[in-house]
Amino acid sequence: MARYLLAIDQGTTSSRAIVYDESLAPIVSAQQEFQQHFPQEGWVEHDPMDLWQTVLDCARQAIAKAGLQANEIAAIGITNQRETTLVWDRATGEPIYPAIVWQDRRTMQRCQQLKAEGLEDEVRARTGLLLDPYFSATKLAWILDQVAGAREKAKSGQLAFGTVDTWLIWHLTGGVRHVTDATNAARTMLYNIHEGCWDDTLLAALDIPAGMLPQVQDCASDFGTTLPDLLGASLPIRGVAGDQQAATVGQACFSPGMLKSTYGTGCFALLNTGARAITSENRLLTTIAYQLDGQPSYALEGSIFVAGALVQWMRDELGIVEKASQTQAMAEAADPSQRVYLVPAFTGLGAPYWQARARGSLLGMTRNTGPKEIARAGLQAIGYQTGDLMTAMVGDWPALADMAGVLRVDGGLVANDYAMQFLADILGRPVERPENIETTALGAAALAALGAGLLPDLTALQRNWRLDRRFEPTMAEAERQAGLRGWTKAIAATRLMAED
16 A cells, blocks of 8 residues: 655755655655746746756655655645746646746836735735735736737636646646645735635736636645656645645644744744634735635744845855855854844845845944854844744734744754754744754645545644754843844844835
8 A cells, every 4th residue: 555655845946855654754855956047136037847857856766765666655745935936838838938936026116006006905905915026926917918929828728827836736747737725826916815716806907817827726635646657657646735834734833823933945934823814913924824624724924035045145155154054153153242234135125024125234244254253143134034023923913922932943944053042042932943844845745645545634743743952042131132123223224225
C-alpha cells in the first residue's frame, strides 16, 4: 500500500521536494535555486519554466533519493509563493509573459489610480486585502494591457491565469486541471473571502474576464493526477495551500488566538481568528488560513517583504558573508556601542505601513561601522519588523496584549539563535522554535494526507509538534525601549525619503 507523501514547496528563490513517511516524518529532500530577474527598478520576475522545471527535477530527485518506486507515493501536496502571477496559452501551455513576482511594485500607479476612484473600500470589504501592488489582480491586468493581443485572447477564452500552484498543477496534469485552493485565491485581490467565489465587481473594475480564472477548491481535495511519464506513475495531488497558510497548518495553529511567524524570503505572521473574519483597524490583512469541508478558517496577517532575502543580499550583493550561518557569529561580535539600523524596504514597506515607494536605508553608521555591525543590524531588523506587526495585531486582537503569549516560528532563518533571541527580547514574549522548522512543506504534506484519507483530521499535527528551543526575553526594558525608539526614527526617515 502506498504510504509515503511528496511535498512540493515552490518558493521565491528555490524549489524543494520532500518525501514524508506515513507519520509525517521527513525522509529526504531535494532543492534547487533559480535565477531572479530584475528588469527595472522595482520589478521582479521569474521565468515560469524555471519554476516548473526545478519543481519537476526536485520531485524526481527526492523520490530517487528515498529509494522509492513512484507508486509508493500516496499523494502529493503543493505549497507555493503566493500572489506571483502567471498567464499562459491554454492550447500550448506556453506563458505569454514572465511570472510577475509578489515583490514586484510596477503597478503602484495603477493602485493609486484605483484608490483615487474609491475602489479600496470595496477591495477591503470583499477580499480582506488592501489595494496594493503586492497582490495578483493589478499584475494580471498589467499583463493583459501590455502584451499585444492578450486582452482579446483572454476574452475569447484562449488564456489562463494562475498563481504558482495553478501553473504547476496545469503542467503536472498535462493541462487537464485548471484549479487553485481557497488560500491562494484569497491572495489575488479578486476573491470574495466571505462568499467564497470570484468577485464580479472587482473583475469588472479591472476588466479581467472570469473565464481566465481557475476553479477554487478546499485545501484538502482532489486536484487531479500527474501524467505517468513525469514521475513514473500517475500520482494524486490531494493538498494545496499558499506557503504561509501551509506553515500555519504545519505549526498546528488550529485554535483562535494561536500565532505563527514564518521567516523565509519575507516574514509573514498569521493569527488564527477561527470562523470570524476580523476587519483590521491597523492595516493588517484579513485572509483565509485554511479551508476544509467547505468551511474557511480566517486569520489576520502581517506581511513583511524582506527577511531571509536580507541575508541573501548580504551574501550576493554586499559580499560580506559566504553563507547565511556566518551572520550569527558576526552579530555576536559586533561593536556593542554602535546602534545601527537597517530598514530592508528593498521592494517597499509592507504591513503596517504599506508604502510601495519606500526603499531600503542604513542609518546610524560611524567610521567604525563594518560588516559585523551591518550583519547585526540586518538580523535585528527582522525582530523590529515583527514587533511592528505584533503591535498592530494587539490592536486588532487585544488578548495578544498578554506578553506571556507565545510566538511559534519557522522557516530557514529561525536556525539563527541570535536572530531568535533578539526577536524574543524585542517582542518581550517567548519564541518557540520547533524541531522541524520546515513547517511549510510539512503543512502541504499533512493536507495531502488528509485529502488522500491517510489522516482522519489534522489533530495528529498537534500531537506530533515538538519543541526544539524556547527563547525567553532577557533584555532589560530600558534597552528594549531604546532600541524601539531608534527603530521608529529609522522607519520615519525611510518613509520620508519615499515621499514625492
